[in-house]
Amino acid sequence: MSSTDTTDRSIAPDREALSLMTKLKLDRFKLRKIKFVEEYTQIMARINDSTMSSFDKVQLVSKSIENLFGEDGKTRYLKNLETILTISKANTSTTNDFLENFFQNLMKTIEGGKRRSEYNYLFGLIMSQWLSNQQDEFTPIEVTSNDESLLTNEQLKVIIFNKPQLDLDKWRYFLENNLLSSSVDKNLKSKKAFEKLKLATEKFSKSLLMEKVSSADVQRAIDGVINGGSLDDYRKRLLMKMRLEKNTVDEFASSLNLMIADLAEWNWPIEGVRGVFRRNLVGKYRCYYEENFLTAIFLEHIGLKWSYHFKEELELIFDFLTEKIQKNCSSNSIQDERINMQKNEYWMSALPDESHLEFGMASYANVDSGIASYANIDSVDLKAKLLYLINVEIQLHQVLHPDTSFTVVSADLEWFGPSIPHEIILIFLEFCGVSQIWLNFFDRFLKQPIYYKPGESIRQRQRGVPIAHSISFLFSELMLSGMDLYVYQNTSIFNYRFHDDFWFFDSQSDKITQAWSLMNEYAQITGLKFNEEKCGSVQILPSNITNQTDTLLPHRNVKWGLLTLQSTGRFVIQRETIIPFLDEMKVRLTNALTIIEWINLYNQYIAFFMRNFGKCANILGTYHTKQMIETFQFIHQYVFSETNGNVLTILMNCIAKQFPDCMMNELCEAWFYWPIIHGGLNLKNIYLDLYSIHNQLLNKKMTTFNQLPERDTEKYAEIMEKYERGKIHRKDKSLKKYLHDDETLISFDEFIQRRETRISYWNDVYKEMLNITPSLSPIMTDHHEDHIQFLQKTMTKISSAKRYYAGTNYYLKWLVYFYSQQIESTFNQLDFIDPENVPVGLISLMQTTKINWNKE
Incomplete structure (x- = not known):
């Protein structure tokens, strides 16, 4: 393998220039190494002469340093040399040790420079070797197939090209009579909240057709396409360059305005869209679609605009749902912290929020998340926080309710994206107030014409959404938000959800079982299916109970990443689960x-x-x-x-x-x-x-939940002391929140019932436990x-x-x-x-x- 030959074939102009510049610097490394080796060899040959004095050795090496390092080296390594040599030569009271030590230091400079030249040359060779092995970007990427990718392809085709048979009237009835209408609250307030959403959506349907696309809109859409994961490295770099060119961005904006004006006529390119399977580190294959830039940016812009709208409106729905809970807790309580976390971080988390988006090339650092997936909070950090939250809730429960179990359930939908029935999502959009022109457009978007190999006949998608599209994420979130709302309204169980991965937990096992039942009911109506292999539940048991199972919940393990939740409440790493990754790692490194x-x-x-x-x-x-x-x-x-x-x-x-x-x-x-x-x-x-x-x-040194019951006792004693003093002296206004209507003091049991809703120091520990440990x-x-x-x-x-x-x-x-x-x-x-x-x-x-x- 030639490590320096980087320009012997036709490559992209930017790569060619990069190759030439790298070669230029590598050549300098090489010449510098040769120069150091030659100079060092000469020095070593001469200083071995036993007749050479220390003074002469210093002069010899100093001249070599001037030769090797130039003027900068002279200033850095030989400062005050002439003065030192002059005084040493004149000084009658000196020894050879002083000059010998000075000589040794100068030799270290030469030896260090020689080693630097050797390492730098090797560094340059390693850099150049990598560049010379990069694929020629002008050559179409050859997508190789193996048994696993072919199997994924066949499974995908079976799903997306076959229209599901569903009872659509049942779905319409469900939307009208069950969504946002709980078994407890039948006073129509819920439906009124949803009516506001419909009116806002009807208005937005019209306004978006009139709104002009700006250059900022285009740049935002380009960011979404780049971060969405559908582009190969070459097309990504091209689009990144186009994003920085004002004329190009303006041209995109004017083109998008024309396309929106002709929305009723828009359709996919007649030649279809090629599907390409790509593998990720964990071995999953996903099919991405190679659209032209104009189509990709146009669809991304539309998806983002609609996502901003639904994110804002569904947040208002969530505010309505949690209104009573928030009224019944203080602003610095665990319950208030939970609600804010649910709303601001986990509710509709896959949809971007226009008010929090930041633009710029810095967002490309994490290209696997970004706008099209988890827009406002990095998905990795959000999922990690869920791990911490589950642990916090388990440990909190073990202190507050040591004699009862705590149930955790995780679930995943099988082939969710490819399985979404088009009619189901279109009816849902209509129910939300989306106008007919947009419904027709979204229907054409869903009926994507696909082929996988050149010359292959084009087939129209009958089910599922194209991956890595903001519109697709929107449709997915809307469908699953219906499930989230249905469960929350009827059980008050919140689904901490990342796309189609569900996590929910509670101390009331009957509510957990009811939530799981409602989720399965919703999935059956909408033509979805839970993946039994990835659905599990665990009951964290009190120390006095050895076994307790709920036959209605999924029975597999609860896993977060490569951790498995035990019935003790601990997440542990099971090494057998990482062996397949290690075997593949060995092969890839080899x-x-x-x-x-x-x-x-x-x-x-x-x-x-x-x-x-x-x-x-x-x-x-x-x-x-x-x-x-x-x-x-x-x-x-x-x-x-x-x-x-x-x-x-x-x-x-x-x-x-x-x-x-x-x-x-x-x-x-x-x-x-x-x-x-x-x-x-x-x-x-x-x-x-x-x-x-x-x-x-x-x-x-951290305070834990275990230490707080003792603090409760101390705090209640302080309150009681204030109360007793208040009977004699002027009443203390700070006691008001601890008094009944008849001004009698609440009991200790009543006081500790407020741990999650009123007592601030419990919330302080709750928040501290959730914090990532600083390094x-x-x-x-x-x-x-x-x-x-x-x-x-x-x-x-x-x-x-x-x-x-x-x-x-x-x-x-x-x-x-x-x-x-x-x-x-x-x-x-x-x-x-x-x-x-x-x-x-x-x-x-x-x-x-x-x-x-x-x-x-």
């Missing part, structure tokens, strides 16, 4: 073509495991960090069994095999972990992350702080680096704390690569290029 690909794969898998073990929050405590540390040790020992888990030895062997002429002695450990923008390889050291959190938890920063010396400032200053010059290291200051601090001494000792200075020679464009490209998981 088959990696380049060093950078190897490192990217390793980092992606480590991030995947970290994400699916759940980043630690205060509620999880050291129990969770301990099991994560032990599991990552197991992962390394399993994947790198031949080196007893040492990833660096494996990587060194890979480098030695691919670049045998560039290998020195054992490579510096710090170099592998050092930031790539500073000349390192950017390998992730997960243990710096884990121990920074673990040690924080060890050092942090503990190391104790930094002034020297360390100088290093940090130097590294950060360089990173601010590169936008991709700013995104990459955003929010990871603590990790950079640990890198400096742990490895800066080794960097300095190896290279004689921290800045071991010239910033002018860092291939910034290439690094930016690497950080925005996704791994092709389709490749076996």
